[in-house]
Amino acid sequence: MTKRLLSVGMALALTIAVAACGSSSSSTSSSSGGSSSSPLVGAGSTLVAPLMSKWQSDYASKTKETVTYGAIGSGGGIAQITSRTVDFGASDAPLTSEQFKEANGVEQIPWALSGTVPAYNVKGAPKNLKLNGEVLAGIYLGKITAWNDPAIAKLNPGASLPSTKITPVYRSDGSGDTYAFTNYLSTVSPEFKSKVGASTTVKFPTGVGAEKNDGVAAAISQTDGAIGYVGLAYALSNELSMPLVENSAGSFPVPGVKSVTAAAAAVSKIGPNNEISLAGLPSTAKGAYPISTYTYVIVPLKTEKADALKKFITYAIGPAAQEFGPDLDFAPLPAQVVAADKKAIAKIGG
């Protein structure tokens, strides 16, 4: 009897001790959180990841505040911010109206600017082959199947073109590059829009799918006659051979930060929810690169971490952060977008 009482007493004491430990540890963690504020957590776009890692270290050294970022892909970023498991999401494709509704009270803010470029590998074809949107759409619809097709020959007068079969290569995983590329093709080709459409993954009627930028690059390099599309930074740093794509002004700008900047400067229309499409460029923009794209940060309008979020995004769109861009093949945001962003940031509240 006494033994049993003793053991019950001991068990009780143990429970209380454990509970006390638990509560004391949780109270210390919450008090430390209050003094230096818990770090911001974000997830999403892989395209923005290299720029983000620069921002993280620079921001930490300037403000002593850390930002954690998981490059899990744009779709994952949208899903995570919708379920509020992160403080911000990042996506290369703007939210659809359906996604907006589902995410219930979020805002998207364009915070970086880059481009998607075609790359090709054709033995016997000239360097910097000239292509345009209709030809690219024809290739990806399976209508243009050989490199000496009259449509390609017409854009490259005098060039000797081999009769090699064209193998279009696309991303088989969800990707902001696929969105930028298909959004561009849908803008220039009504047929592409109705048959394929624009999204982060689409159903191409022909071609070969490969995983990620490096998979696409490998597939291109291993296949004579292949053409694919990759992120601007990836294409430039790996020195892939890139065709020149005609813009609305009829010129063939070299893909790079300069021509992407020109494209952003040429478009002043900011759509609902800060969505900006750079696919339909005005015909006056001579140096503008036609497949340029904004990438967005998605934030909840109501959040406990409103102040920290505002501070970080204000930093990210500011000149100090945007200056890291060109080295990583991102173009700086134009002034009117920064102004619109500032208005959007002001709407974030607690």
Add this chain to the structure above:
Amino acid sequence: MEAGALSTPVLRARRNLTDRIGDPLLRGLSGLAAAVAVVLLVAIAYEVVHIAWPAISKFGLGFLTTNDWNPVTERFGAAPFIYGTVVTSAIALLFAAPLSIAISIYLTELAPSRLRRPVATLVDMLAAIPSVILGLWGILVLGPFMHDTIEPALKSAFGFLPIFSGDPSAFGYLTAALILTIMTTPIITSVTREVFETVPGELKEGSYALGSTRWEMVRQVVLPYSRAGIVGAVILGLGRAIGEAIAVAQVIGGASLINASLFHTGSTMAAQIAAQFQGAPGALQQPSLAYLGLILLVFEVIVNVVARLIVQRGGLEDTDVTPTEAGAL
């Protein structure tokens, strides 16, 4: 004397204590471990169904036969991926099974004993190549070789068959199936080798004594004796082939349509999930991928059960031949 008389009840008391605590403790801990495994399996199955629910309620069983996967129009179906999974796994086993049996016969009956261990180790080490590395090798070496040499040869010889029609391609069903052959061969080999080693020496010697040649002995003694084990091994390989995601996603070309030609690009259930789940936007794409995962789970469970039944019927309960580690989920 006194000490001895005293120590016996003390020892007994102590043993009583360890008996009282030890047995329930052992039962509790081991029971808990077993329960965790069961609960985990049920929880995973529940979660897959839960994520897949929007797609299940929208598409129903028609999902299984819909030959489409279009995120833009939000029309999803599993047929292209079920087809891809079945075709690539079947071709892989078609190559891997005879190859593995041949390797095992060589290692158990024919190879000089000095060679047996190193060769067996090397074959086992094939299984240790990370699948992503094998996939890279597929992109850089095997794919171009298929495109330049194998597929043109097949086409010129058997081009009248629909499965060998169309343009040769570095990416496609056939390349993926060969990668799966390389991945399943070491698994099937290591199981069949062990099964062959259990064939009693008296039976083999009896066969030789009757004047059998080596081939006759293998055909009349080793193979019939090991039949259940061989089938179990092949199904173990099948589980691996069905569930492999990364290497297949790298070389199969990620197309979401059924195509008769083996040279053509396609995809499998596991590869499609691996490629698209993370970046899947939209309200239906992720549920549809989870629905694919559910079908894959059912496939693997069936394969597992069939393997177990065959092995049991063959009276080989001792040999543990069940594709437990083959699941992709």
